[in-house]
Amino acid sequence: xxxxxxxxxxxxxxxxxxxxxxxxxxxxxxxxxxxxxxxxxxxxxxxxxxxxxxxxxxxxxxxxxxxxxxxxxxxxxxxxxxxxxxxxxxxxxxxxxxxxxxxxxxxxxxxxxxxxxxxxxxxxxxxxxxxxxxxxxxxxxxxxxxxxxxxxxxxxxxxxxxxxxxxxxxxxxxxxxxxxxxxxxxxxxxxxxxxxxxxxxxxxxxxxxxxxxxxxxxxxxxxxxxxxxxxxxxxxxxxxxxxxxxxxxxxxxxxxxxxxxxxxxxxxxxxxxxxxxxxxxxxxxxxxxxxxxxxxxxxxxxxxxxxxxxxxxxxxxxxxxxxxxxxxxxxxxxxxxxxxxxxxxxxxxxxxxxxxxxxxxxxxxxxxxxxxxxxxxxxxxxxxxxxxxxxxxxxxxxxxxxxxxxxxxxxxxxxxxxxxxxxxxxxxxxxxxxxxxxxxxxxxxxxxxxxxxxxxxxxxxxxxxxxxxxxxxxxxxxxxxxxxxxxxxxxxxxxxxxxxxxxxxxxxxxxxxx
Amino acid sequence: xxxxxxxxxxxxxxxxxxxxxxxxxxxxxxxxxxxxxxxxxxxxxxxxxxxxxxxxxxxxxxxxxxxxxxxxxxxxxxxxxxxxxxxxxxxxxxxxxxxxxxxxxxxxxxxxxxxxxxxxxxxxxxxxxxxxxxxxxxxxxxxxxxxxxxxxxxxxxxxxxxxxxxxxxxxxxxxxxxxxxxxxxxxxxx
Numbered sequence: 001x002x003x004x005x006x007x008x009x010x011x012x013x014x015x016x017x018x019x020x021x022x023x024x025x026x027x028x029x030x031x032x033x034x035x036x037x038x039x040x041x042x043x044x045x046x047x048x049x050x051x052x053x054x055x056x057x058x059x060x061x062x063x064x065x066x067x068x069x070x071x072x073x074x075x076x077x078x079x080x081x082x083x084x085x086x087x088x089x090x091x092x093x094x095x096x097x098x099x100x101x102x103x104x105x106x107x108x109x110x111x112x113x114x115x116x117x118x119x120x121x122x123x124x125x126x127x128x129x130x131x132x133x134x135x136x137x138x139x140x141x142x143x144x145x146x147x148x149x150x151x152x153x154x155x156x157x158x159x160x161x162x163x164x165x166x167x168x169x170x171x172x173x174x175x176x177x178x179x180x181x182x183x184x185x186x187x188x189x190x191x192x193x194x195x196x197x198x199x200x201x202x203x204x205x206x207x208x209x210x211x212x213x214x215x216x217x218x219x220x221x222x223x224x225x226x227x228x229x230x231x232x233x234x235x236x237x238x239x240x241x242x243x244x245x246x247x248x249x250x251x252x253x254x255x256x257x258x259x260x261x262x263x264x265x266x267x268x269x270x271x272x273x274x275x276x277x278x279x280x281x282x283x284x285x286x287x288x289x290x291x292x293x294x295x296x297x298x299x300x301x302x303x304x305x306x307x308x309x310x311x312x313x314x315x316x317x318x319x320x321x322x323x324x325x326x327x328x329x330x331x332x333x334x335x336x337x338x339x340x341x342x343x344x345x346x347x348x349x350x351x352x353x354x355x356x357x358x359x360x361x362x363x364x365x366x367x368x369x370x371x372x373x374x375x376x377x378x379x380x381x382x383x384x385x386x387x388x389x390x391x392x393x394x395x396x397x398x399x400x401x402x403x404x405x406x407x408x409x410x411x412x413x414x415x416x417x418x419x420x421x422x423x424x425x426x427x428x429x430x431x432x433x434x435x436x437x438x439x440x441x442x443x444x445x446x447x448x449x450x451x452x453x454x455x456x457x458x459x460x461x462x463x464x465x466x467x468x469x470x471x472x473x474x475x476x477x478x479x480x481x482x483x484x485x486x487x488x489x490x491x492x493x494x495x496x497x498x499x500x501x502x503x504x505x506x507x508x509x510x511x512x513x514x
Numbered sequence: 515x516x517x518x519x520x521x522x523x524x525x526x527x528x529x530x531x532x533x534x535x536x537x538x539x540x541x542x543x544x545x546x547x548x549x550x551x552x553x554x555x556x557x558x559x560x561x562x563x564x565x566x567x568x569x570x571x572x573x574x575x576x577x578x579x580x581x582x583x584x585x586x587x588x589x590x591x592x593x594x595x596x597x598x599x600x601x602x603x604x605x606x607x608x609x610x611x612x613x614x615x616x617x618x619x620x621x622x623x624x625x626x627x628x629x630x631x632x633x634x635x636x637x638x639x640x641x642x643x644x645x646x647x648x649x650x651x652x653x654x655x656x657x658x659x660x661x662x663x664x665x666x667x668x669x670x671x672x673x674x675x676x677x678x679x680x681x682x683x684x685x686x687x688x689x690x691x692x693x694x695x696x697x698x699x700x701x702x703x704x
Contacts (some may be wrong), residue, residue, distance in 0.1 A: 395642070
């Protein structure tokens, strides 16, 4: 690790301008984490046009802050309203809301904030030491390795993410197809352009992302939004006692490790990490029936894990140039806009950006810890804002924002069209995430595969015989066959009686949400 | 583990999928099922097989059309791949996966029915298109103000008072933000 570059990164982060962008980022992140509806990927997508105007390092610091800040905000609504602001805070609901009902909402929020901070900081330390090492290893990668790696990334996101696997795969394949629209970079031939001049440059990633995530979610929320503002539980005494902290410390430690590990995997990310950490705590508990009735570990473990995972999912992006989830795909797109291709050479070519972004996370998490506990009251008040008032504001930001990229109304129409596609996908049970991720990686897969074929002289077995690309492709086959294998295994093993967790079923104060 | 029983899911319309498999490793699967059931409670009624079939058919047609078009672009050879080879392979993949989905996905429960309130996003869509059409002609202020009014008053059911206050404040804030704060040129009247 280059210690000078590391320290220079810190010098960059503590510049007042960058500190301000970091603060703005984490505040926006917390805000959208608190407000159900827009997730971090959609928010980053909507704000992408702004990044054209500001310095790349500042832009990335802000966008990264939105992503990990959202993990803090999601906790607040889970605990106080039994309403997860983010998918990665869903399991926190079980014990968090139970604690709130016992009048210990403050304890739950305090432990969650401390756990989040610890988990994130451990993960950043891991990122600091591991990322340059992974990047160094990946420097030898050639086109065949990249083709295989990008394909594996697409596949993992489709198979591990939420929703039906087959549908995710269809969406991902469509993303790969949409990425081919425009002039072929090898032969110059137009593909799927239908003689349109605007389409010959291809479809802009930002426009696609803003449409599918931004407009799609805005339209979807318009339909669902009939709820009244919620009245959250009262919060008293945010500072957890020594006993609470002692009880939670083991869960925080294990949550950090699980979150870090799962965050690195493509497709893993914060959602799976929070579930796995909760499951691990419940499995090793002496009396697991405490879970769901206000076990402090049930809040500490998932909240720690989702922050650790949110942080460690930066590793594949910054070292291999492979985004691990939809939010990382947004950051990947942001880097491309700024003229930077993320990959193993990033740490040497743009050490300012690499270390600036990583080191900003130390500061950002400190800001979040300091802000989240005292500001709980403020965020609770924000929850009283009616969603109807926020909807036209986000709508206008999106439409005017996409226009400003190229001063083009054509972009608005393309974005709105993708918004309709995104809305219809949501209605028919397709996740837009794999589509966007495949779209952003599509060109990399195609150009690497074609370049590899040139290297191999047209012999596709070259992909398998090169050790690293062969290993990646073998892994790919395992991922494809995994569901089939587990199904076979299950059939062999005798199935035990289904056990479903008990939880107080009479406490459901929610009507229509969003 | 004697205390476990099925949670009563009020008015969910969908029951928790049974947690299959062995007891030990499936706390995770069980949790995922519970989370899915939890999220399902908040969703409108599901759409049924028609939604699934139509969606899969649309993807199938896109895949087939893509395959035909890219075949026309020239596949070339593996030694010298033509511009159509990669899109052709991907289109075939889209079509093949959609065909499988068409067969096995009829009974999935992850779609949502369209209802009268689906007209709200349709109306929102129209305002977006109108904004795009009017923007270069009359500047952003008037169309943006109209969009706010429609969304707040008619789509959101706000009172006239809060509609006017929020609309005017929003447009003013955008004016200051884009033209003075970010120095981004946006067609404007004033």
